[in-house]
Amino acid sequence: MGVGHNQDDAFSMATLDLTTKLGRLTLPNPILVASGTFGYAREMERIVDLGRLGGILPKTITWEPRAGNRPSRTVETSAGLLNAIGLDNDGIELFLEHHLPYLSKLPTKVIVSIAGRDEAEFARLAERLDGLPGIAALELNVSCPNVARGVDFGTDPAKCEAVVRLVTRQCSLPVFAKLTPNVSRIAEIAQAAEAGGADGLSVINTVLGMAVDWRRRAPMLANVVGGLSGPAIKPVALRCVYEVSRAVSIPVIGIGGITNVDDVMEFFVAGASAVQIGTANYFDPLVSMKMLDALPGCLSEAGVETISEIVGTLGTAL
Amino acid sequence: MTSEGICYADNACHQAVEIVRHEEVGRSTRLLAVRCPEIAKRILPGQFVMLRPHGIYDPLIGRPLALFDVWYEGGEPAGIEVVYLVKGKLTSWLAEQAIGQTVEIWGPLGNGFDPQPTDHLVLVAGGIGQTPFLAVAKERLGIATFGLPNRNASNVSRITLCYGARTADYHAGVDRFQEVGIDVQLATDDGTAGHHGLVTTLLEKVLAGEPKAPRTQILTCGPERMMEAVAGVAAEFDLPCQVSLETPMACGIGICFTCVAAIATKDGWDYRRTCIEGPVFNAVDVVWDTTK
Numbered sequence: 001m002g003v004g005h006n007q008d009d010a011f012s013m014a015t016l017d018l019t020t021k022l023g024r025l026t027l028p029n030p031i032l033v034a035s036g037t038f039g040y041a042r043e044m045e046r047i048v049d050l051g052r053l054g055g056i057l058p059k060t061i062t063w064e065p066r067a068g069n070r071p072s073r074t075v076e077t078s079a080g081l082l083n084a085i086g087l088d089n090d091g092i093e094l095f096l097e098h099h100l101p102y103l104s105k106l107p108t109k110v111i112v113s114i115a116g117r118d119e120a121e122f123a124r125l126a127e128r129l130d131g132l133p134g135i136a137a138l139e140l141n142v143s144c145p146n147v148a149r150g151v152d153f154g155t156d157p158a159k160c161e162a163v164v165r166l167v168t169r170q171c172s173l174p175v176f177a178k179l180t181p182n183v184s185r186i187a188e189i190a191q192a193a194e195a196g197g198a199d200g201l202s203v204i205n206t207v208l209g210m211a212v213d214w215r216r217r218a219p220m221l222a223n224v225v226g227g228l229s230g231p232a233i234k235p236v237a238l239r240c241v242y243e244v245s246r247a248v249s250i251p252v253i254g255i256g257g258i259t260n261v262d263d264v265m266e267f268f269v270a271g272a273s274a275v276q277i278g279t280a281n282y283f284d285p286l287v288s289m290k291m292l293d294a295l296p297g298c299l300s301e302a303g304v305e306t307i308s309e310i311v312g313t314l315g316t317a318l
Numbered sequence: 319m320t321s322e323g324i325c326y327a328d329n330a331c332h333q334a335v336e337i338v339r340h341e342e343v344g345r346s347t348r349l350l351a352v353r354c355p356e357i358a359k360r361i362l363p364g365q366f367v368m369l370r371p372h373g374i375y376d377p378l379i380g381r382p383l384a385l386f387d388v389w390y391e392g393g394e395p396a397g398i399e400v401v402y403l404v405k406g407k408l409t410s411w412l413a414e415q416a417i418g419q420t421v422e423i424w425g426p427l428g429n430g431f432d433p434q435p436t437d438h439l440v441l442v443a444g445g446i447g448q449t450p451f452l453a454v455a456k457e458r459l460g461i462a463t464f465g466l467p468n469r470n471a472s473n474v475s476r477i478t479l480c481y482g483a484r485t486a487d488y489h490a491g492v493d494r495f496q497e498v499g500i501d502v503q504l505a506t507d508d509g510t511a512g513h514h515g516l517v518t519t520l521l522e523k524v525l526a527g528e529p530k531a532p533r534t535q536i537l538t539c540g541p542e543r544m545m546e547a548v549a550g551v552a553a554e555f556d557l558p559c560q561v562s563l564e565t566p567m568a569c570g571i572g573i574c575f576t577c578v579a580a581i582a583t584k585d586g587w588d589y590r591r592t593c594i595e596g597p598v599f600n601a602v603d604v605v606w607d608t609t610k
Contacts, residue, residue, distance in 0.1 A: 068575065085576070
């Protein structure tokens with residue numbers, strides 16, 4: 001867009017090291033954009049400087065094309081957005097033919113989000129993507145609330161461990177599991193994913209919710225229930241990141257209502273090594289650039305020179 | 319969902335802008351003018367902007383608003399006008415905002431109407447669907463030009479607006495349409511103004527009263543069921559028709575997949591994003607009922 005992104009942070013950018021290591025995956029900085037909130041990146045190429053992002057997660061792909069749920073697909077709630085898109089996507093073959101050639105040329109890391117209907121389909125997707133140029137890692141969407149049975153892998157520790165194990169055995173790429181908050185003990189699911197061999201965890205996907213039009217006695221979403229995102233869920237996400245990061249030794253990527261650079265810093269302190277920006281892209285398309293502009297100043301204010309020095313520092317005495 | 323026909327937000331600006339006019343123009347209907355020269359000089363009739371509060375997170379999500387008109391200062395485009403119905407959370411919040419206050423907008427977005435030359439252009443609006451048509455009328459009659467570079471789309475001889483509303487006081491901006499010299503024909507559900515009944519019946523009367531014009535085109539915007547009916551009338555009279563869909567949106571730039579509409583493909587239909595592949599579609603391509 002016609003607004004300059006680049007502030008005079010060249011000096012601080014040069015002196016502060018924003019490099020982010022997530023197991024086998026190294027990113028230029030910790031600001032990523034979340035799957036399902038950034039299209040296939042091409043939509044944003046004239047709006048943000050894609051090369052400045054730490055990483056991009058295109059919209060989740062499935063084996064078969066999916067039309068997704070019928071409208072209405074989203075509804076605004078208090079400081080939040082409820083969605084039931086239903087994994088509308090072109091399927092892996094069109095992704096490889098049409099979207100990957102574009103994505104693989106971008107000067108940033110691309111983490112491909114995949115969702116299978118069963119373990120074997122997750123494995124098939126991973127196998128198909130393994131070794132292709134331009135893919136830095138995979139994120140397993142074991143937590144989409146808007147597809148039938150989609151959430152099973154994210155709520156049952158044994159199933160979660162099994163699917164992660166199968167994928168990590170069949171593919172050489174770093175693998176991240178995206179967890180749902182819609183469980184009693186998210187740390188148990190996180191430990192299961194770690195046991196399965198995950199390189200890291202993306203925490204959290206949307207929070208199950210619904211909205212009702214009482215005058216029409218009707219749900220606001222055609223799918224009746226959906227996933228809540230946006231600032232409304234940030235406290236839930238922070239709690240999950242905190243619990244998960246203390247329960248596992250693999251890195252955690254924080255997601256959930258992150259809207260400004262203070263939110264980013266809060267997630268680092270709570271235990272996230274990187275963050276993904278989601279719903280904020282919808283209402284502030286330049287938000288990721290603003291965060292990158294402001295991050296060095298926040299790190300300086302915190303008295304640190306690298307991201308890792310601030311990660312998980314909650315409760316440490318100043 | 320390949321890239322053909324996709325209108326990415328290549329030309330868009332995201333800005334915090336000042337409200338310079340804000341007034342009631344019909345029942346629960348308000349006109350808002352903001353200062354945004356960058357958007358004003360680029361925007362085309364039928365394109366839209368997203369608007370949201372500046373600096374607060376509730377209301378959170380932007381709303382799409384069609385260009386009503388561009389306003390000028392010293393002969394240069396200085397800002398845009400939009401007209402909205404006070405209906406939900408964002409519009410109720412917006413209605414309270416005073417001149418001098420700031421809102422965020424991004425745009426121009428979407429494709430706009432395709433300005434095909436024609437003898438008689440018939441605009442069919444229902445509810446708040448009249449809003450894109452003032453700029454259309456001004457451009458096509460050669461009263462104003464839009465876009466960067468300015469495009470010349472002065473290519474119709476006359477324009478009729480068929481404008482339906484529930485009751486007379488919902489008709490908003492009628493004087494502005496009359497000022498540009500088009501034939502404004504009103505309809506109301508309760509007979510308080512103009513034709514008593516559906517705007518589609520009024521449209522049929524207008525078309526039936528015409529000599530069989532070789533070149534008549536229809537543009538329509540309004541509630542989906544009305545547009546479906548207008549598309550039916552267009553088909554019956556064998557006239558080209560463009561529809562501007564009013565699907566709810568969350569981002570306006572193609573990243574959220576909220577605003578999909580069923581559009582015909584060679585082997586059936588597929589959901590397309592109305593923000594970047596629309597909001598204007600050829601009526602014959604819209605699949606109004608996917609259960610058929």
